[in-house]
Amino acid sequence: MVGITSYGAYVPLWRLSREAIMKGLRGEKAIRNFDEDSTTMAVAAAIDCLKGQKREAIDAVFFASTTAPYKEKQIATTIAAACDLRRDITTADFTNSLRSATSAIKAALDAIKAGSAKEVLVVAADCRMGAPGTEFEQIYGDGAAALLLGEKDCIASIDAWHSISNEAHDYWRLDGDTFVRSWEDRFIFNAVYYDIVAQNVAALLKKVNLTPKDFAKAIIPVPSPRALADIPKKLGIDPKAQLQNPLLDTMGITGAAYAFMLLVAALEEAKAGDRLLLNNYGNGSDSLVITVTDKISKKVEGRRGMKTHLASKKIVDDYRTYLQWRGLLTFEATPTPPGGHISAAALYRDRSQIYPLHGQKCKVCSDIHFPPQRVCPKCTAKDQSEEWRLSDRKGTLFTFAADYLCQRREAPRVTAIIDFEGGGRMATMMTDRVLEEIKIGMPVEMSFRKLATQDGFHNYFWKSIPLRG
């Protein structure tokens, strides 16, 4: 059996109340903080997915997104490094299409079936932007989800597949575009979308000799809310009983990550034996038949997934904050110039402390410390330490400060000294926090974030956040 062996998801803490965009709009959408992007959200989803899994067993990492923060530089490698995976693995980015996540699944399944990989981590993350004032701005949310695919102990098998490739301009972005472009929606839906999706689902069902009634849930990540009224009819499914909740009022349409996020939400509710139909759309269509196994109840315990992440939220009701976080509204430069320049050589040299957040444990006196030191700060033994991963350890706040002179989108910047469970201390920036709620002794965890984009680098590192969920 080939299928899904674990899942994880990430929904940013912050939700923009749609009222903040325009009076009378309904619901909220998930928005990344200023220090999040598709890389950081992918890492968060991947780590959720890897809970209780053997990280060293993973043979490949595929990343899917339409908003990879680099045009030339792989993100899958960053994810693999941040997740502390082996280095002798296959990594690849699947980009440029809303369908990229299911394309990555297909590649993963093919690799597993062919025997070139046993376990493949597929992570999808997206943060597409609609131009201010457009409907896209109202409906597009940010988020990520991850699936671990393999042959053993599947929580859901992937039984059948059908794809159609279709060349059309429905939604797109040019090389330098910030916002999504589209052609008129009557063309998109009536001439392209319904036709392609219906054709593809019909071809899949014919292949496996099933009817729409045989599915407990149909997962349809629509490209626009308008499609929801008609797509159940076109596919012959019951919109109330069978259609997976599209989370439009709580999250929004999350681009290339949408299919995975809805699938995870469906798996969270699924029982053993449930059959799921997934149709993903973007420059064509991928349709899958998924069957939930009896491993579903035990194997994915303790994940935050969609449910916990959606429930754990803070509301942004100020449109200006939203624009600032996206870099669409800038203020004059910070009154104090930033210090230092990023060196690619130093980034490479320090990569094990930066990406998987390795501190050290002294083999002589057991002292745990960060950053790594050649001479042990406690017993001064030289070069006697082993690497010690801190990124998945919780901690408590020892002391903090809040800097009001930093860039306004971040002010006040919270510096937090935290003590890790099991030992070790770190000076961190604390993000996703409300200043008034910060107290010495509060529980914290680590979150992979973008410190800054400077000197031509996206500079990623771990920050602390108040324990979520």
Added chain:
Amino acid sequence: MPGIRDRVAVVGMGCTRFGELFDKSDQDLMVESCYAASEDAKLDLKEIKAAWLGIQGAETGFSGCKLARALKTDYIPVTRVENYCATGIEAFRNAAYAVAAGIYDIALACGAEKLKDTGAAGVTQMGGEGQFGSWVWAPVIAPARFALTATRYFHTYGLTPQEGKRMLAMIAVKNHHNGSLNPRAHFQRDITIEQAVNAPMIAWPLGLFDCCGVSDGSAAAIITTPEIAKRIRDDYLLVKGFGVCADGGTFGVIPSDYDYVHIEAIVRSGKMAYEEAGIKNPRKEIDVAEVHDCFTITEAVICEDLGFTERGKYKQDIEAGTFNIEGELAVNSDGGLKCFGHPVGATGLRMVFESWLQLRGQAGARQIKNARIGVSQNYGGLPGGGISGMVIVGARD
């Protein structure tokens, strides 16, 4: 080893007005402080055999050439030293050691810094271990570094934020009062507790008046042997002891059990200097102490670290007026960094200049009665990872 005690003498000092000296360059300031020291000592600058220049930042310049160019010294050795905020004391210490070693009979120590040419409202941040790096350290501004100590100090000693901020405000009020009596200070006016407590926030819990200013300035000292000093003037000062300690820790996270309410390098530099100077009871024996009040909380912690008060008892003492000019041990009688700002390389020598005035009865409205022993102390870097530099000078017997 004999140590430094009574082996070298200060025979002249100069100190510029500190402030936003937009019309003066760093070299202008060096000329001012060094010529003032030379006139004070009635010694021609040509008599100087070697000089040390303390400059911390790249804003002002590298190498000893800056001072040689300013003074047109005659091919004597001039060395630039840098040791964070202890840079000025480091210049003084190097000059003193060179004289004590018998290599030179007259040496000059000059400290200068020109912060106001940068266009920045604060001191330029450093990314981490240097100008180029992987930049994983939080780019933490200096106020936030010491705010970490303030937050923890309040917590450790059970002060509410309001009580804690009030204690800090008393430090600002005291130092501003002292500065109001000093014509060389950048800020020369009194403030109130309410002003300090309600000032705009810089880095919680530190407000505007908890932070020292950003200023330009320069100070200089001429150092020689006691034998030569006697021929120059009767009221020279003698160097009693030095303490310089570098912390091998990093940003309060190494070692990982650092308490954030004391600074070990300061404790050690104090012990080192007290031992050399033969001081047993600092609170009783010291008459004037200039300590590094880069932020109000820093002064509180230093006074505890240097044994001016007991751990957690600073509040009691500041409330009792212990550290006022007329109190038991005057702390920052010239106004401190609070009123002088912190042109980094100059600060240490500016502090010694206050001892120079006080121990010779020249401090005017700020004069401390019968002042005999003066301490100057700087701390640079961040809590749990920096440099403390300290010098003790005494009036001649």
